[in-house]
Amino acid sequence: MSTKLSIIQADKSPFFYGYIIAITGTIGIWASIPGQTAGVSTFTDPVKDALMLTRDQFSLAYMFGTLLSSIALTKAGKLYDQFGVTKTAATSVLILIITLLLCSVSPIIAGQISLITGFSHWTIPFVLMIVLFFLLRLSGQGVLTMTSRNMIMKWFDQMRGRINAFSSVSVSLGFSASPIFIDYLIQRYTWQGAWQVMAAGLTLVLIMILFFYKDNPEAHGLHPDGKSKTDTKKSLNAEDSKSSTLKEAKQSRSFWMYALILAFHAFFVTGLTFHVVALFAEAGLSRTESISIFLPMTVVSVITSISANFISDWIRLKILLYLMILGALVGSVGLLMLQNALATYLIIIGLGITGGLFAVINAITWPRFYGRKHLGAISGKAMSMMVMASALGPYFFSLAKTLTNTFATIAYISLAFVIAIAIGSLKANPPKKTVQ
Missing domain, CATH: 1.20.1250.20 (MFS general substrate transporter like domains)
Structure with missing residues (x-):
């Protein structure tokens, strides 16, 4: 320009x-x-x-x-x-x-x-x-x-x-x-x-x-x-010379594992947000109490984001990837135990962690791993996956409620998906052309 x-x-x-x-x-x-x-x-x-x-x-x-x-x-x-x-x-x-x-x-x-x-x-x-x-x-x-x-x-x-x-x-x-x-x-x-x-x-x-x-x-x-x-x-x-094209990025396991955990967060948090009042009514919370969970969730998210952003300049991103996977597992278990007294706390902690790390991983991964020359195409592909997941979240949460009379059943799919990402991420190492 x-x-x-x-x-x-x-x-x-x-x-x-x-x-x-x-x-x-x-x-x-x-x-x-x-x-x-x-x-x-x-x-x-x-x-x-x-x-x-x-x-x-x-x-x-x-x-x-x-x-x-x-x-x-x-x-x-x-x-x-x-x-x-x-x-x-x-x-x-x-x-x-x-x-x-x-x-x-x-x-x-x-x-x-x-x-x-x-x-x-x-x-x-x-x-x-x-x-x-x-x-x-x-x-x-x-x-x-x-x-x-x-x-x-x-x-x-x-x-x-x-x-x-x-x-x-x-x-x-x-x-x-x-x-x-x-x-x-x-x-x-x-x-x-x-x-x-x-x-x-x-x-x-x-x-x-x-x-x-x-x-x-x-x-x-x-x-x-x-x-x-x-x-x-x-x-x-x-x-x-070190930057990757979108085609090269899609050939690396790292791209898919990082993009999929970001897409999962978009799916989960959009589905929960869209149905927050009805969902937490199953946990015995009123409308006001249901909406109020976003405040402590934001606190956890902000603390996580600040900490992770500062240490991300010095540590491997794979550590943050697995911390986000851990947060996704905690949130999914909380949803599975929806009628348990601990469920709300697990969801707040889990989504707070994933929300905080979402901002870090989504911003830092693509330029660090694949350079800046084709950053728009690569981040655009990842963003399209997240937007698609956010579109499906509310519908699948609603479908779970309609078919089983509880939102908790969507947690089985969530847990299976996150565990698959965890296994797939074992070899999700930085690509050889990584730009540091």
Whole structure:
């Protein structure tokens, strides 16, 4: 990417520009909240009622839209590699803004389609929401999150873990508080107004991206971590020779094991979050008590994330991989023992650990193992697996409840899957071309 068109010159900054990248990239991830489960779920009841869809129909539209977005994410990652972070992130925010505005008038759109076609049926708002959910999930949860996180990781190397500690903790706290903030917007401005207010706020994020987002530090005469480097071209060529393509990454066991444990977390936490009140009612908790489990879970997650990020600069990632597997096992056992008094504590601890390590492993693994040249394609493939898993989670949890009258039975599948990952990860060593 040429720096001549940039208004803000990274090499003119009085301090290392990577710190600005870390702050603006974190804000970019925050801006993806309208496309995340935490941002969408708050609108479920008022929107489904306005569109005259049942809960099952609305949830199914969400699943289909999310699945479609997961298929498109690998291609989006390749576009990121081709066009750079500024163009890709700015385009995703623009799509997110337009989609939020369309969501705010979705009943009007559905009504107009029925009027024009002369066909009035629930499938019209159903298909409309599939399209809107596809755009929300692709632009918000997918592309904006991926590009912002990858940008931060490209600007740091030996300090990658410590910088990710700042970013991931900030994101965890922001995501945890977002349902309360969005609910406030809905109460004050109605659900239509809430989406419009968020769209307006995202225009400021779009301006921030155009001004401050930058690709590789070498393109600006700088070097990761702010270290001096006289021969930038030589440094880039040396790293590029070690970087793996997506095809090469998919041929390594490490890619699949790390991506699968991340996908499992997305599956498990989305399924649990979507059905949190009904699920913990089996454990004898009230609605308020059920929702309150996210606070201690966030505390465990933040502590885990800070600790793991700081030590990740000095230890093998395989240690963190097995700690995440252990957390997944603890959470699955807690779900299996749902009617036991210890179940809630096991789920809080297990998901707190996996949530904290998710932010670390997802950010650090791909650039460390496979380099930065094809980072978009590789992380995009991993992200598509996570998004697909998050789409399936709510449905499989619901199916378990429908078929067996308890959510606990999904734990058998979870345990089998996690144990398989644990066995498969025994030889999930860094690829030979690892970039350290």
